[in-house]
Every structure is written in C-alpha cells, then in structure tokens.
Amino acid sequence: xxxxxxxxxxxxxxxxxxxxxxxxxxxxxxxxxxxxxxxxxxxxxxxxxxxxxxxxxxxxxxxxxxxxxxxxxxxxxxxxxxxxxxxxxxxxxxxxxxxxxxxxxxxxxxxxxxxxxxxxxxxxxxxxxxxxxxxxxxxxxxxxxxxxxxxxxxxxxxxxxxxxxxxxxxxxxxxxxxxxxxxxxxxxxxxxxxxxxxxxxxxxxxxxxxxxxxxxxxxxxxxxxxxxxxxxxxxxxxxxxxxxxxxxxxxxxxxxxxxxxxxxxxxxxxxxxxxxxxxxxxxxxxxxxxxxxxxxxxxxxxxxxxxxxxxxxxxxxxxxxxxxxxxxxxxxxxxxxxxxxxxxxxxxxxxxxxxxxxxxxxxxxxxxxxxxxxxxxxxxxxxxxxxxxxxxxxxxxxxxxxxxxxxxxxxxxx
Ligand SMILES: *Cc1c(COP(=O)(O)O)cnc(C)c1O
Numbered sequence: 001x002x003x004x005x006x007x008x009x010x011x012x013x014x015x016x017x018x019x020x021x022x023x024x025x026x027x028x029x030x031x032x033x034x035x036x037x038x039x040x041x042x043x044x045x046x047x048x049x050x051x052x053x054x055x056x057x058x059x060x061x062x063x064x065x066x067x068x069x070x071x072x073x074x075x076x077x078x079x080x081x082x083x084x085x086x087x088x089x090x091x092x093x094x095x096x097x098x099x100x101x102x103x104x105x106x107x108x109x110x111x112x113x114x115x116x117x118x119x120x121x122x123x124x125x126x127x128x129x130x131x132x133x134x135x136x137x138x139x140x141x142x143x144x145x146x147x148x149x150x151x152x153x154x155x156x157x158x159x160x161x162x163x164x165x166x167x168x169x170x171x172x173x174x175x176x177x178x179x180x181x182x183x184x185x186x187x188x189x190x191x192x193x194x195x196x197x198x199x200x201x202x203x204x205x206x207x208x209x210x211x212x213x214x215x216x217x218x219x220x221x222x223x224x225x226x227x228x229x230x231x232x233x234x235x236x237x238x239x240x241x242x243x244x245x246x247x248x249x250x251x252x253x254x255x256x257x258x259x260x261x262x263x264x265x266x267x268x269x270x271x272x273x274x275x276x277x278x279x280x281x282x283x284x285x286x287x288x289x290x291x292x293x294x295x296x297x298x299x300x301x302x303x304x305x306x307x308x309x310x311x312x313x314x315x316x317x318x319x320x321x322x323x324x325x326x327x328x329x330x331x332x333x334x335x336x337x338x339x340x341x342x343x344x345x346x347x348x349x350x351x352x353x354x355x356x357x358x359x360x361x362x363x364x365x366x367x368x369x370x371x372x373x374x375x376x377x378x379x380x381x382x383x384x385x386x387x388x389x390x391x392x393x394x395x396x397x398x399x400x401x402x403x404x405x406x407x408x409x410x411x412x413x414x
Contacts, residue, residue: 001414024410025402027337027377029293031313031360032173032201034230035367035410037273040266044232048262056248068261075264078271082207083215085238090267091251091259092235095200095224099125100132101250102220102237103167106194109136112165114193116151117143119343119351121172121315123198140165144175144345149306151175153183160187170214171198171222174342174358176294176309181217188219196220200235202311204228204362207274208283211311219243228286228312228362231270234263285370286312289361292371296378297359305344305356313360317344323385325354331388332357336401337380367408376404 006013023035036044048068054061057069057076075090092098103113113133116122120143124131127139140163142156160168168191170184181197188195197214203223205211214221221238225231239247252259273279287310294314298304305315318328325341332339343349344356359381364373380397387393 020411020414025336025405027380027401027405028363029337029339029359029361029377031340031358031362032224032227033338033360034227034362036226036230036232036266036270038411038413040231040269040273043269044262044266046262046265048265049260051261052258053261054252054258056252068264071261071265071268072259075268075271078268078275079236079238082271082274083213083221083238085215085221086241087239087244087247089237089239089248089251090234090264091256092222092237093256093260093263094233095123095198095222095235096125096131097251097255098222098224098235098237099123099169099196099198100255101247102196102222102239103133103137104250104254105220105239105243105246106196107137107166111137111167112140112163113137113167113169114140114142114156114160114163114165114191115169116172116175117141119347120144120345121175123171123173123200126169126171126198137167144306146346149345150177151179151183153180153187156183157187157190160191160193164191165193167196168193169196169198170218171196171200173201174313174315174356176304176311176314177306178211178310179214181212181214185217194219196222198222200224201227201313204230204274204279205283205287205311208280210280210283210287220247225267225270228283229270229274230362230366231274232263232266234260234267236267282365286361286365288371289365289369289374290314290359292374293359293361293378296375297381300378300382312362313358315342315344316357316359317355318357318385319355321385323388324349325356326352327388328357328385331384331394332381334391334394334398335380335384336398336405337377337384364408367405367410369408373404373408 052062053068079088115126128134145152195218197218202211226233303317329341341354342356342358
C-alpha cells in the first residue's frame with residue numbers, strides 16, 4: 001500500500017517498508033522488543049506531535065492545552081490503576097531518563113548508588129562508568145552467586161549495611177528469575193536508603209499479576225513502556241505521594257523540556273490495553289513460551305543460566321557449544337532469527353563478544369505464537385547453531401522461518 005511517506009520521501013518510505021518486511025519475516029526473540037498495537041502506533045504518529053505542553057496538566061507554560069491535559073490525565077489515571085500507584089509521571093522520554101529523574105529526586109552528585117553489576121544482568125543506567133549514573137554518583141555493585149546464579153541477597157544486605165548508600169536500585173535487563181523485593185526493602189531499611197525498582201523489562205508481567213509488584217515496597221518505581229508493557233517507546237515513574245513533587249520536578253524542569261504528547265497518548269492507549277483480560281492471557285502465554293523455549297534448548301544441550309526461567313526471557317551459556325554470543329547472534333541473524341549476545345554472570349569474555357545469548361518471548365507471543373511454535377523456533381536455533389558457519393544451511397533455515405512467520409501475519413492492514 002502506498003503511503004504519504006512513500007510519495008513525499010521515497011527513500012525513507014522504502015526503508016520503513018523494508019523494516020516492516022524484516023519485522024514480518026524474522027523470528028523476533030530480542031527480549032526487550034515487542035510489537036505495539038496499531039492503535040498505539042496511530043496515537044504515536046498523530047498530530048499531537050505538534051503540541052508544546054511544558055509543565056503538567058492544569059499547570060502548563062503554553063496555551064491550547066485543553067485536550068492534551070485530558071490525554072495526560074487519562075494516561076496517569078490508567079497507569080495508576082494498572083499498578084495501584086499513589087502517584088505517576090508519564091512524561092519520561094525513556095527508561096534511562098526515568099531513572100535519571102528518580103536518582104536526582106533523592107540524591108546529590110557524589111552520593112552512593114548501589115546497583116546490580118551490569119555483567120550480572122544490571123542496566124547501564126544502574127551505575128555503569130560509561131553512563132551518567134556512574135559519572136555522577138559513587139557506584140557500588142551487587143550481583144548473583146556463582147553457584148545458583150541467583151541474586152546474592154546475603155551479600156546485598158551486607159554491602160548495604162557497610163556502604164549505607166543513599167539509593168539502592170533493583171531491576172535488570174537479563175535476569176531470568178523473580179527478584180525478591182522484600183529483601184531489597186530490608187537492605188534499603190538497613191542502610192536508610194531510598195529503594196528504586198526499575199521494572200523496565202518485566203512491567204507487563206507485573207501489570208498482569210504474574211510477577212510480584214514492587215509498588216508499595218519500593219519508594220520509587222521506574223519503567224520503560226515499550227518492552228513487555230507493549231506500548232510506545234518511553235518511560236514512566238511511579239512513587240509514593242510524599243515523593244511526587246520531587247520526582248515531577250526532576251522530570252520537568254529538571255532534565256526534560258516539553259513532553260512528547262503523542263507518545264503520552266500512545267502510552268494511555270497501551271495502559272488501556274494492559275487493563276484488559278486479554279493482556280493477562282497474553283502475559284501468561286509469554287511466560288509459558290519463554291519456559292518452553294528454554295526447556296527445548298536445555299534438552300538440546302545448551303546450559304540455561306540459573307537452570308531455566310520464571311519470566312519472559314532466558315539466558316543461554318554457549319561455552320559448552322564452543323560458541324561466543326557474537327558468533328551465535330550473527331549466525332542466527334542469517335537464519336532470520338533476531339536475538340542478542342549478552343554477558344553471562346562471571347563471563348570470561350568481554351561484553352563486545354560475550355559467552356551468552358539472551359532470548360525473549362514477548363514479541364513472538366504478540367504474533368499469536370504458542371508452545372508448538374516455540375518448539376519449532378528452538379529447533380531452528382539448535383540447527384543454526386550446530387553449523388554456524390554454513391551459510392547455505394542458514395539460508396535454508398531462513399526459508400523455514402519465513403514460512404512459519406507467514407502463518408502469524410504482522411500488521412496485516414499495513
Ligand atoms: C531497557 C532498560 C532501560 C532503559 O530504557 P531506554 O528506554 O532504552 O532508555 C532501563 N532499565 C532497564 C532495567 C532496562 O532493561
């Protein structure tokens with residue numbers, strides 16, 4: 001179908017079309033990605049793009065905010081209902097900016113931040129030296145135990161007690177198990193620290209009641225809106241009433257200017273979707289699919305970090321197959337399977353190569369795939385990684401991948 005974009009800017013139009021076809025034809029197993037609904041995309045691509053609305057509903061620095069005020073209020077009310085939160089800020093442009101505002105709300109430069117080691121599943125914005133968080137704050141890290149690959153809560157409590165950080169941040173990008181927020185609360189209380197939980201990856205599972213909610217235990221909860229939550233790219237912050245003013249002030253005017261009203265509208269649509277029973281069924285299937293994928297790969301001789309998964313993602317240790325994360329990611333890409341290399345805990349290889357591969361089920365589950373398709377997907381992965389340098393064989397797998405994808409049409413109206 002020819003669009004306005006195709007007519008006015010054929011170069012960009014064609015590239016967007018190519019990307020749509022790529023999304024349609026490949027098995028999307030990147031754990032942080034998902035396919036937003038057409039309604040979410042419509043709001044995101046709407047004329048709301050044109051509006052400046054610095055400030056908050058009812059307190060704007062610009063006129064003409066009658067309707068965008070109602071949009072932001074709907075987004076706030078829906079997300080508060082979804083997570084039973086006292087206060088919500090839906091303006092963060094991204095998960096990283098949500099974290100920045102959360103930290104600035106309760107820390108000064110130089111204060112101590114205790115976050116999860118990036119190599120153990122943490123996120124750049126939890127204190128990496130190449131990130132603002134590591135440059136502005138004094139960072140200490142906790143991690144997982146080498147034997148169980150589960151968070152070492154005893155070490156966390158000890159470190160919190162010793163360092164007395166101003167903030168402890170929980171949450172991760174590659175931890176396949178449930179985080180014990182009560183233990184983090186205990187650690188924060190021991191240190192008299194503020195507890196920030198970054199639920200960027202598993203917010204959708206929390207919304208569906210499958211993953212324990214950090215709301216209530218944490219002082220501040222941050223998230224992205226585009227991962228399991230399946231909304232537009234963006235962030236959000238939830239907090240208790242007494243912190244509301246500080247948090248809001250750190251988003252605007254603290255670190256951001258005008259909010260992206262079109263994105264806020266798309267967030268409202270996604271929160272509305274997340275409040276439906278369909279969304280709960282979806283998240284249940286996400287977890288079933290991830291477990292099925294992991295079980296298949298374990299049966300094929302891959303070591304699954306922590307022995308499996310309780311969430312939407314699994315992490316493979318490729319060392320027993322004599323493969324690096326980088327080589328596996330590249331071979332799978334040739335076979336039409338999108339994944340990402342990922343460090344595993346205590347990884348001997350640098351993070352540009354890694355020994356691990358992260359796989360997630362949210363995107364394929366959105367396409368309607370269930371356990372039988374996970375069996376097929378795992379079979380393709382096993383086959384591709386058995387001969388990662390055989391381009392002919394990878395091409396043949398790619399054809400099988402495309403055949404499977406065609407049975408689960410993506411964006412059929414586009
Ligand atoms: C993805 C992620 C973020 C960052 O989100 P962006 O929107 O890419 O900035 C923050 N924290 C965690 C734990 C994440 O997984």
